[in-house]
Amino acid sequence: MTLRILTAEISHETNTFNIRPTDLQDFRNRFLLDGASAVAARGAANTELAGVLDTGRRYGWDVTHVISAAAGPGGRVTDDAFDHICAPLMRAAETGAWDGILLMLHGAMVTASFEDGDGEILRRLRAITGPDLPVAVTLDPHANVSTAMCALAQILVSYTTYPHVDFRATGRRAAEVLNRTIHGEIQPQTLRVHRPMLEEANGGRTDIGPMIERHAMARAFEARAGVYAVSINGAFPNADIAEVGPTVLVTAEIGLTQAQDIGEEIADDIWQRRDERLNSYLDVAEAAEVARVWKTGSGPLIIADYADNPGAGAYGDATALLNALLKADVSDACFGPLVDPQAAMILQSQTVGSTVTLAIGGRTAPEFGGGPLNVTGTLKWRGNGDVTGSGPILGGLHRSFGATAVLNVQGIDILIVSIAHQMLDLRQFETFGIMPADYRVVALKSMQHFRAAFAPIAGRIIVCDSGALCTMDYAKMPYVNVPRPMHPLDQID
Incomplete structure (x- = not known):
């Protein structure tokens, strides 16, 4: 059976202290591409989209990519811009018969009307698809991941590097978990563990410092039965919102009792070492x-x-x-x-x-x-x-x-x-x-x-x-x- 997969890329990191709203022209200034144009421009580079397409070719998916939209980090996204970039995704969700959806988000979008812009995308999508359709999401590790995001998507997978150099690999990882979910091999959910900090002390830096050890822990946990992805998010502190701060996400089999313990162990390390600094x-x-x-x-x-x-x-x-x-x-x-x-x-x-x-x-x-x-x-x-x-x-x-x-x-x-x-x-x-x-x-x-x-x-x-x-x-x-x-x-x- 050929799987029909809907994909979209919508990304913004919102600094709520920036007085300049992010409008549609700001998205055009970075990229605002329809599906075919996005695949042509981004489908063979180091992008999550390329990784998803790699996996789609491997399994013979019928991938429909509807939009790639990103603006440079800035002030709150205007409602008009947000509605405009969401519209192609919602239209496709309404008109197609999909086996799964994979979204490439940032995780720190704030709009004029919604503190949790990424969660709002998922809320609108679920209003169309219902609660059961498999949905996977890739995230930047500077995401401020909300409880709603984890409730509305079964699979969330963040990059593992800062500087971010594993975009394509992250797309592949998320797509692999989505494929197994659609085929009924696994039934994942994502648990969220949070600590009351504006950011991980070093911003999630992965070239040196404690995040190297944490990611080694995460990869070891992923080798356990029933654990499919462990994502460590250093957070984005320039957002004056309720759900700000570092999170550990554990995408694991529903009911796996170890999942919460995994998240807590890594989050405890982040909290206990909150005063360590790599930069002077x-x-x-x-x-x-x-x-x-x-x-x-x-x-x-x-x-x-x-x-x-x-x-x-x-x-x-x-x-x-x-x-x-x-x-x-x-x-x-x-x-x-x-x-x-x-x-x-x-x-x-x-x-x-x-x-x-x-x-x-x-x-x-x-x-x-x-x-x-x-x-x-x-x-x-x-x-x-x-x-x-x-x-x-x-x-x-x-x-x-x-x-x-x-x-x-x-x-x-x-x-x-x-x-x-x-x-x-x-x-x-x-x-x-x-x-x-x-x-x-x-x-x-x-x-x-x-x-x-x-x-x-x-x-x-x-x-x-x-x-x-x-x-x-x-x-x-x-x-x-x-x-x-x-x-x-x-x-x-």
């Missing part, structure tokens, strides 16, 4: 001083501004680190991206090689990471910011910075862009004539993900908290809706 965050002056004295030879100094990471919903236009580098006379350096559509557009009308004076950055919320800088520099590049990645995360995938320019100010090549993306891939610099390996200092806006591509060229990596919207000092953020007490906002014994 420098302020901008400290980072600039390290850059000033850095010697070439072993590779560039990489400075990552975690706090102004567009990949966590920061605006990407904070200037505090750039200002500190300029004041310290750091040269032979590059910096990016600085998200400033106004400055990028002004520079499109200038001649490459000309000297330009203008204000850059800091336009959105100067209280988070600094206001506009008035600079004079030499225009080195301008044009369309299309990029095709070549590294472990973005390899073969397309991104666009929109109107883009490179301005050299006091020996720092500044990449000024119109559409926010965090730095994940060397090609995000190289496309515009900036070869990171050739610089003494590379300053970029990203959390952890940059390591996949930039660590191999780095002489040293330091991380910085510039005081921008994704500051690691959570006490500075106006949390209202999170339940209290909540670590680290409160002291909990």
Whole structure:
């Protein structure tokens, strides 16, 4: 029997402190593709969709993929945008006779009307399909997984790496469990264990630290009879919602008494080690001083501004680190991206090689990471910011910075862009004539993900908290809706 499988990809990580709503154009800016276009663009790359299609070919599935939609992390998704991207999935669910559904979600979407956007997708779907149709979901491990998500989908499987490099493998894992479920070999459910923290202490980092041991535990548990997936979610702390924080998900046979114990054991370890830190965050002056004295030879100094990471919903236009580098006379350096559509557009009308004076950055919320800088520099590049990645995360995938320019100010090549993306891939610099390996200092806006591509060229990596919207000092953020007490906002014994 040929199985008919409905699939869709709907992804957003919502920073509820970001004042800019995420609208339909924001989805178009990253990708908003119908089924055929999505398969053509994403079906052979390192994506969950590719992994699902791999499994579908193996078992002879008839896969109908209806939409791939993702916007860069930002403010709450508007109701209009949410309804628009959900509509193709709901229409297909209503009109087709499906053996199973596989959704590729993020797990941290918040909309104008729903704190649990991913749960709302599943609620709408279940209103059409009823409670029994097998549904599998892939998740980002920075999901804030809700109780509703676990009640509405039998199978939830998260990536196991941060930086995330196992998208395709995760799609395959979820699809394999779905296939066994449809054939009646297994009857899974997903149990959720949660701890009252804004995030796992290291954000779920898996290249070093305690998460390596936890994932080893998870893989060992998955070898037990009746356990099909153990997912560890470090959570997304920039969401002022009721169900925030790290979770352990155990997808196991219905009634398996060990499942709860498995989740509790890993969650207890997360809680007991909640004060362990792998990163030492420098302020901008400290980072600039390290850059000033850095010697070439072993590779560039990489400075990552975690706090102004567009990949966590920061605006990407904070200037505090750039200002500190300029004041310290750091040269032979590059910096990016600085998200400033106004400055990028002004520079499109200038001649490459000309000297330009203008204000850059800091336009959105100067209280988070600094206001506009008035600079004079030499225009080195301008044009369309299309990029095709070549590294472990973005390899073969397309991104666009929109109107883009490179301005050299006091020996720092500044990449000024119109559409926010965090730095994940060397090609995000190289496309515009900036070869990171050739610089003494590379300053970029990203959390952890940059390591996949930039660590191999780095002489040293330091991380910085510039005081921008994704500051690691959570006490500075106006949390209202999170339940209290909540670590680290409160002291909990």
